[in-house]
Amino acid sequence: MSKPQVVVYGASGYTGKLIAEYLAKRGISFIAAGRSESRLKAELGKVPFVDRVEVQYAALEHTVEALTELFLGVKVVINVVGPFAQLGREVVQACLSAGAHYLDTTGEQDWVIDCKAEYGQTFADKKLVLAPATSWMWNAGLLxxxxxxxxxxxxxxxxxxxxxxxxxxxxxxxxLRMCCQPQLKLELNKFQPWPQATAYEATVPGFHQHLLALPWSGGCEPVWYADDERVQNCSVLTAFTNRPMMELVVAKMKEFADLAPTLSAKEQEELTNAWGESICSTEPPREIEEINRVVISCWARGNTTVKHVVFFNTCGYLQTGVMAAELADRLLRNQHKRVGFTSAVHAVGHRELIAACAEEGMHCWEPA
Structure with a gap:
């Protein structure tokens, strides 16, 4: 039995199952990896299209040695095991050792910055792709x-x-961990922090009321554009329509700001993990297009030029599955446009990635 060329590490989780679904829908076999083979099999048994492809299962320890052994002979690794700043380095190092492309679904800006600084050049030297945040957040704004x-x-x-x-x-x-860490925007080609524990009232197309917004780690768009000669300023806010949830996060950010000076870095991470577990311990239902509608708004300008791009889309988590599968597919066929540290948008092409999501009915072909 030949070894599939894609590993989904953390395949039994909510996002991992969606990635497995869209890989299988494209006819791409994969290895489903995680801590428990029985859980992997039970969870993936519920996933559409998975019975159409070969799926191999691997339960392993989260060590560089065990991961490297699994990744040998594999072309693409999709890491869905987070928080990534806490758990990602072993996977990245194993990909380097095994010679595999690395994708993950992080939303953590600090982890993406660290990936670029610590591993970007090494991946480029090996002609490998290092694409953290291959997910709706933070690729939708980049589109x-x-x-x-x-x-x-x-x-x-x-x-x-x-x-x-x-x-x-x-x-x-x-x-929760990323909202309690420094959150950065790009101003005149330099990273600048957002004010700590501060929320903003955002004007979002399609809504009469203002929405409560947060930097939500600062997004990864400022990181993608940090060395791009086209862009000197880039800021990102996230405004969930669920205001009570946003108010709870703001309260936690303020609490963290008071507690952080008395805690070690390890204790800070443990605290935000505990908060996360107390707020959400069960999977949300699968997204429904008529309910989980999303808006992306980008005001763009130069000295005398202005452009407003608005996308009315649906189902961010499902789009993450599509985006990861699209990039994996192109890597398998050697059709990627960049190597080294890159976004999924820049590795695939923005019009191509829009098309991949639009073909699934989740993204409009052109902005409103």
Missing amino acids: AAEVALETSGIDSLDIVYAPNGNPSPASTKSF
């Missing part, structure tokens, strides 16, 4: 930004995400 940058003279991007839905348990842990 809008790239459409805006088709207009000559644009150099500044103001992006707002407005999702409607509940995060998964893993996402809850990740977003």
Whole structure:
């Protein structure tokens, strides 16, 4: 039995199962990896299309040695085990040792910055892709930004995400830790921090009322554009339509700001993990297009040029499955556009990734 060329590490989780679904829908066999083979088999047994492809199962320890052994002979690893700043390095190092492309679904800005600084050049030297945050958040805003940058003279991007839905348990842990860490935006080609524990009233197309917004780690768009000569300013806010949830997060951010000076870095991570577990311990239901509608708005301008790009889309988690499967498919066929540290948007192409999501009915072909 030949070894599949894709590993989904953390395949039994909410997002992992969606990635497995869209890989299988494309006819791509994969190895489902995690801590428990019985749980992997039970969870993936519920996933559409998985019975159409070969799936191998692997239960292993979270060590560089065990992961490297699994990744040998594999071309693409999709890591869905977070929080990524806490658990990602072993997987990245194993990918380097095994010679595999690395994708993950993080929303943690600090982890993406660390990936670039610590591993970007090594991946590039080996002609491998290092694409953290291969997910709706933070690629949806990047798609809008790239459409805006088709207009000559644009150099500044103001992006707002407005999702409607509940995060998964893993996402809850990740977003709580990242909201309590320094959150950065790009101003005149330099990273600048957002004010600590501060919320904003955002104006979002399609809503009469203002939505409560947070930097939500600062997003990864400022990181993607940090060395891009086209862009000198980039800021990202996220405005969930669930205001009580946003108010709870703001309260936790303020509590963290008071407690952080008395805690070690390890204790800080343990605290946000515990908060995440207390807020969300069960998987949300599968997204429904008529309910989980989302808005991406990007105001873009230069000295005398302005462009407003708005996408009315649906189902951010499902789009993550599509985006990860699309990039994996192109890597298997050697059709990627970049190596080293990159976003999924830049590795695939923004119009191509829009098309992949639009073909699934989750993304409009052109902005509103």
